[in-house]
Amino acid sequence: MKVIEIIHPGGPEVLQLTERPVPRPGPGEVLIQIKAAGVNRPDVVQRQGLYPPPPGAPDIPGLEVAGTITAVGPGVSQWQRGDAVCALVTGGGYAEYCVAVTDLCLPIPKGLDFVQAAAIPETxxxxxxxxxxxxxxxxxxxxxxxxxxxxxxxxxxxxxxxxxxxxxxxxxxxxxxxxxxxxxxxxxxxxxxxxxxxxxxxxxxxxxxxxxxxxxxxxxxxxxxxxxxxxxxxxxxxxxxxxxxxxxxxxxxxxxxxxxxxSTLRPRPPEVKAAIARQLHRHVWPLLESGQVRPIIHKVLPLAQAAEAHRLLEEGEVIGKIVLIP
Structure with a gap:
């Protein structure tokens, strides 16, 4: 699969497109074929070498994705292959496939597409x-x-x-x-x-x-x-x-x-983030589905242009979110 690697700490130019094996979901996890991934400032700080991934997290940047489940790990019953979801992840979003904890996956709100859904989880x-x-x-x-x-x-x-x-x-x-x-x-x-x-x-x-x-x-x-x-x-x-x-x-x-x-969200235990996911689904998903609240998308770029996405974010002229599509 295609992924974006941080070859060494530095400016946007250190984000490089490369190939890696498709990961496999473990117990309580699903594999998502990514249709879109949000770009966030923590990705920039990680690229600069100032925000290392927590233990066990992928070194690939990207904290939120939307896509289709293509495989489920042992013990997973709440999701099936073909389900469309958005997910909060600890890394790995700048790729064609990503593993996510099942409890941190949410159904894509009715009326939203993959790009809009990818801009939701982290923020x-x-x-x-x-x-x-x-x-x-x-x-x-x-x-x-x-x-x-x-x-x-x-x-x-x-x-x-x-x-x-x-x-x-x-x-x-x-x-x-x-x-x-x-x-x-x-x-x-x-x-x-x-x-x-x-x-x-x-x-x-x-x-x-x-x-x-x-x-x-x-x-x-x-x-x-x-x-x-x-x-x-x-x-x-x-x-x-x-x-x-x-x-x-x-x-x-x-x-x-x-x-x-x-607070900082990324290193918190999955059960803490799962509790937040449940509250979002209960209180915020109806607002998204009714159109009262919407993710604001500034620009959509191909995955290969991740460096350009970071440049735009650092220039400070972005309104809302930048989203990458593989």
């Missing part, structure tokens, strides 16, 4: 866990999403609007991205290149601040995030694109009784 699992489980977003709360035009951001805006009727704010790098996020349901989108988001949040909320922040930047944003939070506010950090280390003033944490937490 929707991440948003559900961090916004609704760890972040405990409640109905009508004020919610700030950093990087609103990305895969995580576009998903978080839509789900927060549909499930909690939240008052949503977001930060973006361009006016075009800001306008797009407002069409998705953000009350206001702040261009961080032109405005101090903390000052703007204070203005937009009449000084009250927001109840929850979903952050992908890390320490460069931490002081302003703490200023932007209301009393008893929660900050959930899921990436550190701006760096993991820095100094902050902890007094706002004490004075406003703030909660700071974070």
């Amino acid at each position: 929707f699992f991440t948003v559900w866990h961090n916004v609704f489980e760890r972040g405990q977003l409640h109905r009508g709360e004020r919610f700030l999403v950093h990087g609103g035009a990305g895969g995580i951001g576009t998903t978080a805006i839509q789900l927060a609007r549909a499930l909690r009727q939240a008052e949503i704010y977001t930060t973006c790098g361009t006016s075009e991205k800001c306008r797009f996020c407002e069409t998705l349901g953000a009350r206001a989108a702040i261009c961080y290149r032109r405005e101090d988001f903390a000052a703007r949040i204070a203005e937009l909320t009449a000084g009250r601040g927001v109840d929850l922040i979903l952050d992908i930047i890390g320490t460069p944003y931490l002081p302003r995030n703490l200023r932007s939070l209301a009393e008893d506010g929660r900050l959930v950090i899921i990436a550190v694109q701006g760096g993991p280390k820095g100094e902050i003033n902890l007094l706002p944490v004490f004075l406003k009784r703030l909660t700071i937490t974070g």
Whole structure:
């Protein structure tokens, strides 16, 4: 089968198309013939040599796929050959075939094609866990999403609007991205290149601040995030694109009784991710099937152009997701 290998840590050019044997599913696993695979920022960080696969995971990048089951492993009864699924995987998505844990496979939502389905698992699992489980977003709360035009951001805006009727704010790098996020349901989108988001949040909320922040930047944003939070506010950090280390003033944490937490999904045990899958199927699949929520696709590229997909992602002009097709 054709796969994309990372020949050594480096820029997008280290992604090379090569051939490998088709994997075999083990107990509790299925083999998926991939029709489409999502591209995510963790793939970029892995390519750079900064995010190694967890033990036992394939070294091939790619954390979400959609396709058709072609083989089932021992003990598998809930899926059969020919079933169309999307799946969260720990690696191996940039390929023609991929093994997936059965409990992390979900039926493709009615009305969606393989490309749209491939853009769902990584971002929707991440948003559900961090916004609704760890972040405990409640109905009508004020919610700030950093990087609103990305895969995580576009998903978080839509789900927060549909499930909690939240008052949503977001930060973006361009006016075009800001306008797009407002069409998705953000009350206001702040261009961080032109405005101090903390000052703007204070203005937009009449000084009250927001109840929850979903952050992908890390320490460069931490002081302003703490200023932007209301009393008893929660900050959930899921990436550190701006760096993991820095100094902050902890007094706002004490004075406003703030909660700071974070998570990373890839190394979590399958049973934890399976619990998220069940919640998504129950609460989010009906929204996808009704059209209230949709995966945002920026561009579809052939698998052989994985390097170009990474270049586009790193240039920062992508709205939504890039998807590869074998």
